[in-house]
Amino acid sequence: MPLPLPGSTGPSRRALLTAGAASAVxxxxxxxxxxxxxxxxxxxxxxxxxxxxxxxxxxxxxxxxxxxxxxxxxxxxxxxxxxxxxxxxxxxxxxxxxxxxxxxxxxxxxxxxxxxxxxxxxxxxxxxxxxxxxxxxxxxxxxxxxxxxxxxxxxxxxxxxxxxxxxxxxxxxxxxxxxxxxxxxxxxxxxxxxxxxxxxxxxxxxxxxxxxxxxxxxxxxxxxxxxxxxxxxxxxxxxxxxxxxxxxxxxxxxxxxxxxxxxxxxxxxxxxxxxxxxxxxxxxxxxxxxxxxxxxxxxxxxxxxxxxxxxxxxxxxxxxxxxxxxxxxxxxxxxxxxxxxxxxxxxxxxxxxxxxxxxxxxxxxxxxxxxxxxxxxxxxxxxxxxxxxxxxxxxxxxxxxxxxxxxxxxxxxDDPSVPATERLTGHFVFADMDRVVHRRPGWALTLSLSSKRIAAYEAGNGENLHGWYTGDGMTYLYDGDDLGQFGDGFWATVDPYRLPGTTVDTRARADIGSGAGTGTYRPKNAVAGGAVLDGRHGAAAMELIADGSSLRAQKAWFCLDDVVVALGAGISAHDGRTIETVVENRNLYAGGPARTLTVDGRGQPGHDGWSARLDEARWAHLQGTGGYVFPDYPGRADGPGTNVLRALREQRGGRWRDINTGADTAGSTTPLSRRYLTLWLDHGASPDAASYAYVLLPGASASATAAWARARPVRIVANDAVAQAVEARRSGVLAVHFWRAGVVAGLAASGPCTVLVRRGRGGASVAVADPGRTGVTVRVELPFAVRGVRRADDSVSVVVGRRGVVTVRVGGSRGRTHAVEVV
CATH class of the missing domain: 1.50.10.100 (Chondroitin AC/alginate lyase)
Incomplete structure (x- = not known):
């Protein structure tokens, strides 16, 4: 579908304006x-x-x-x-x-x-x-x-x-x-x-x-x-x-x-x-x-x-x-x-x-x-x-x-009485703009989602010509020791078809927004968003209905302290083209030593142009970034050409003018060159109900990544058309996105919703959201007894018993999280 371009909305807050006008008191x-x-x-x-x-x-x-x-x-x-x-x-x-x-x-x-x-x-x-x-x-x-x-x-x-x-x-x-x-x-x-x-x-x-x-x-x-x-x-x-x-x-x-x-x-x-x-x-x-x-x-x-x-x-x-x-x-x-x-x-x-x-x-x-x-x-x-x-x-x-x-x-x-605040930590769901941010002491991860409410991208007046997939679940990993990742020539040189976190049809795309005026593309899906538990853990989901392609997918992310689990299910297309899910596409900058990529304990070649098919890979580690684990999960299909992990080191060239020809914001024609390490899962041509699972361990060492892959402290308990779910037994967290009514690990939901449950000695916390905004009420049956309620939002009611039942009035709540604490 071509980008709709209504009357111009202007060149935005360009450096034009901010360069001369001071900010205010x-x-x-x-x-x-x-x-x-x-x-x-x-x-x-x-x-x-x-x-x-x-x-x-x-x-x-x-x-x-x-x-x-x-x-x-x-x-x-x-x-x-x-x-x-x-x-x-x-x-x-x-x-x-x-x-x-x-x-x-x-x-x-x-x-x-x-x-x-x-x-x-x-x-x-x-x-x-x-x-x-x-x-x-x-x-x-x-x-x-x-x-x-x-x-x-x-x-x-x-x-x-x-x-x-x-x-x-x-x-x-x-x-x-x-x-x-x-x-x-x-x-x-x-x-x-x-x-x-x-x-x-x-x-x-x-x-x-x-x-x-x-x-x-x-x-x-x-x-x-x-x-x-x-x-x-x-x-x-x-x-x-x-x-x-x-x-x-x-x-x-x-x-x-x-x-x-x-x-x-x-x-x-x-x-x-x-x-x-x-x-x-x-x-x-x-x-x-x-x-x-x-x-x-x-x-x-x-x-x-x-x-x-x-x-x-x-x-x-x-x-x-x-x-x-x-x-x-x-x-x-x-x-x-x-x-x-x-x-x-x-x-x-x-x-x-x-x-x-x-x-x-x-x-x-x-x-x-x-x-x-x-x-x-x-x-x-x-x-x-x-x-x-x-x-x-x-x-x-x-x-x-x-x-x-x-x-x-x-x-x-220069004022010693002013302390320097440490990095913000926590999980933040911005339901009204389809964004999710998970922050830890050393890093942060941001999810860029989209829906029929929030645009997948905006382009126009010659700007953002290759922004096709920036709202399709792109994951931005910010590392406190690598602050130049997205600001150092990234957008001018990155492969725009392989943005981290996205599942894409490999078809060729034409430039968008090259004419006068600006416009947005909003996809047709309703689900985009998630829930946050105790301000610390989160789960998010997005139904992918690709632009100009038959590609459909159900994508979910589970952010549990220092771990992010990404799941995909129902990946289907019938256009005869290869479908890929991008795990990582890291900017390794223009110079300096090559960062070591280790796969299952073996170092991989570090020269540009190296590529490999890593069929049996269980974990990988990129020096200076962290670890990646590729775990088994229920219903995983490993047939020929399905879910193959691929890796590529390449040196990519580009110019800022390639992505911005705006009247007052046009990029230079100076050639840039950056090195990239890309990891992606190849689902083959026209996959039918394909799936994937990978785990991000930002900042982890190679040995810690290997240990995590062996111990699997977070277990995938579902990844199909009904639900996608993970369980972290040590912390007592079960996180599920239900695409429809179903039961996962004893937790039952009456309809589509995102649910997180954390059990401890003193009781349990429950968080529920309806990121699709399609329901009026949702009923969640807990897999344990409930004797009473310690605290509950006004929108939540609880029936105590051998299997507690939480009923949430999600209608009109705009995808926000509803919380209750039970004993």
Whole structure:
């Protein structure tokens, strides 16, 4: 099925926006219910207080430059040099001739939306360098004059109220106006009043308020787009000294116009925004915590900070939603300062915005929020950030951020009263965005699932051209000693048909999203998600209904402390092509010694180009990563050509331009080369009800892997069309995903559900979820006696007896986990 491409949703939170706009402080709370009573009063106060405009514009400039800092400090000196180097380069290339039609040769003609959008971004960088002490452009008259002339050229040839929108709406309504308003803030003392009035009038045409898409007035803005527009409108109001416009920006955060329907300070149950389970969705169906969610956090916080202690201060009491999101939404998907790729959407294809870049942006936003948040929040956030920054020595934070963010970070790093929080551990199910995260002290594993509710991928505007299988159960293994795994050329060089954790049809695929606009692909399956037990153990499942193929499969993952068991059943296809399940595809980087692969105690060749068929393999170990076990299980079929383990060492080449040709995010054409070790299970051509099982032991040594394979402390007790299940006897955990009513190890379920049970001396804990969201109630009969109930969710009832019965009202619970403790 080809990718549907509706009207453009914009180029996302590209480096365009984040490079120039600083993240923000939250110092007050704000909302919708109060606005009707107080809007006029606050607006009037703003009009009476002429000094408020100057105060807030100075504050806005400081958010861009960072204010005073010690240029002799090595970290600040490096950040200053980075700014100066980029600005000086663009200054040298700037066309200042009388007959010019564009500002830079590579952004010609200036009338093109992508070109004038990027031109404004470069001008903002030049203006920032001009306004920042210590650069080669600082306070130079010729630079200021050239910037003023450049802004006039862009207005006359490209961006002015007389032009209708064309191409990508984002450049007209967010990208260009944001950079233009920032630049005006920095140059306001040198800018003629007529010029400033012309620029604010242009922005008023294309971004009149935060509430609506200007080129589609019936479309309400949501999430990050609304937050970005609110900042733009506020800056326009301050520059124009218009109290009503500043109030309009403030009220846009709470969506006063529509009674709070699209407020950024509320939990949503559909569409864009924060969900109570920690999910964040943008573009209706895309898991986007790491880009759109991060920008919402930064832009909303920035505006609250900008307006604090002013006539337009935000006082919505529901800003706690933003505070809570730091630990509920963002912390689980940040690993040592990296933003997990499973929640970055099509941004994974951006060469200049990789996991460490988006992670650093999020850390910056969180630290800015901490500057004005209630102390109970701020203390925890600063400790989190300190731990993230200290642990990431692969891509150090100071080299990823500008001066304002660096100043906030150094204040925390140099403060002995702030402890560095250890890595987060636990199991997290984000049911509303089809993501699962399992975190241990030394590693984390993320599952990227999809369903008829959440897109398998988003592509468009030339981005994410090979993202076909990123939502088909891809497993991301993050190792604390290998932080470059996905950020070091991975997406430009990896075999996109062999992403870890996926079961795929080997058919050739065409590029997706190469045209204008963005679109998503949502598969037809209902099941995607799982349950969490005691915040520590988890089980997840996904029904695979492949795009453009007859391939069908039932996939499940069981995360039990330091072990992840992956099961597949019902793998069937009839197209005559080979079907594969990818166990691992590890980036071994461009240089360095080959990591040893050991299979059943025997070292394998380490040269590129080596491949092998490992028919009888029971375990494997990759140096520096961990172990892989291939256990027996009930119903396993070992016929010819079925479930064959294969291995490959290869050196793969690629270019970022191969996966991203976007107008402002296009990758370079520089060839890259990376070495990979791939392990996969070959199910043969057109398999019929094939299955698989493998175990991941992240961080385990070769001897520990061999011992685990012999002892099998986790036993597979079912792997078929009825149920997939494992049992860890030592810890007393039984975890089952029921695809239909059935009985496994004495545990019976009346219908589809995920169940985890942990028995101990003092009783048992039970967790139940309906990741398919198809049931109303589910009845689970336990394989042991129940005398009473210690604790139960309101949705759970228990019948005591020789075989306890747990009944769960799963209808309307959105796939969340229901828990009960019995004795």
């Amino acid at each position: 939250v110092s007050a709370a704000g909302g919708a219910a109060w606005a009707a009573d107080h809007e006029n009063a606050q607006g009037a106060r703003g009009a009476e207080n002429a000094d408020a405009y100057d105060t807030l514009l100075t504050r806005a400039a400081t958010q861009l430059t960072g204010g005073a800092f010690d240029a002799a400090d090595p970290d600040f000196a490096a950040a200053l040099k980075t700014l100066d180097t980029q600005a000086a380069s663009w200054w040298r290339q700037l066309d200042r001739s009388a007959g010019r039609t564009a500002l830079w040769p590579d952004l010609s003609p200036a009338s093109d939306p992508g070109n004038f959008g990027q031109s404004y971004t470069r001008l903002r960088t030049l203006a920032t360098a001009w306004a920042t002490p210590g650069t080669s452009l600082t306070d130079r008259t010729e630079v200021a004059d050239a910037l003023l002339e450049a802004l006039r050229l862009l207005r006359s040839t490209g961006y002015h109220p007389g032009r209708p929108e064309s191409g990508n709406w984002w450049f007209w309504e967010i990208g260009a106006p944001r950079a233009l308003m920032d630049t005006c803030v920095l140059l306001r003392a040198r800018m003629p009043a007529a010029d400033l009035a012309a620029y604010t009038a242009t922005v008023a045409k294309f971004c009149p308020d935060p509430d609506r898409r200007t080129n589609a007035a019936s479309l309400s803005e949501t999430g990050a787009n609304r937050a970005d527009k609110a900042v733009i409108v506020a800056l326009r109001g301050l520059l124009a000294r218009d109290a009503a416009t500043v109030a309009l920006a403030r009220d846009g955060l709470s969506d006063v116009r529509d009674g709070g329907r699209n407020s950024l300070f509320r939990y949503v149950t559909s569409g864009d925004g924060f969900y109570e389970d920690g999910s964040f969705v943008q573009h209706g169906s895309v898991a986007y915590t790491g880009t759109y969610g991060s920008v919402l956090l930064g832009s909303t916080g920035q505006l609250i900070a900008l307006l604090a202690d002013s006539p337009w201060a935000v006082t919505d009491p529901k800003t706690s939603v933003l505070y809570d999101a730091v630990e509920r939404t963002f912390s689980p998907v940040v690993f040592d300062g990296l933003m997990m790729d499973a929640v970055r959407g099509r941004a994974i294809s951006r060469e200049r915005a990789r996991d460490h870049n988006d992670g650093a942006a999020t850390v910056s936003h969180i630290l800015h929020l901490a500057s004005g948040a209630p102390d109970a929040y701020a203390r925890r956030w600063r400790a989190l950030a300190k731990g993230w920054i200290r642990r990431n020595t692969a891509t150090p934070y100071p080299g990823l951020v500008g001066i304002p963010a660096l100043a906030r970070a150094k204040a925390v790093l």
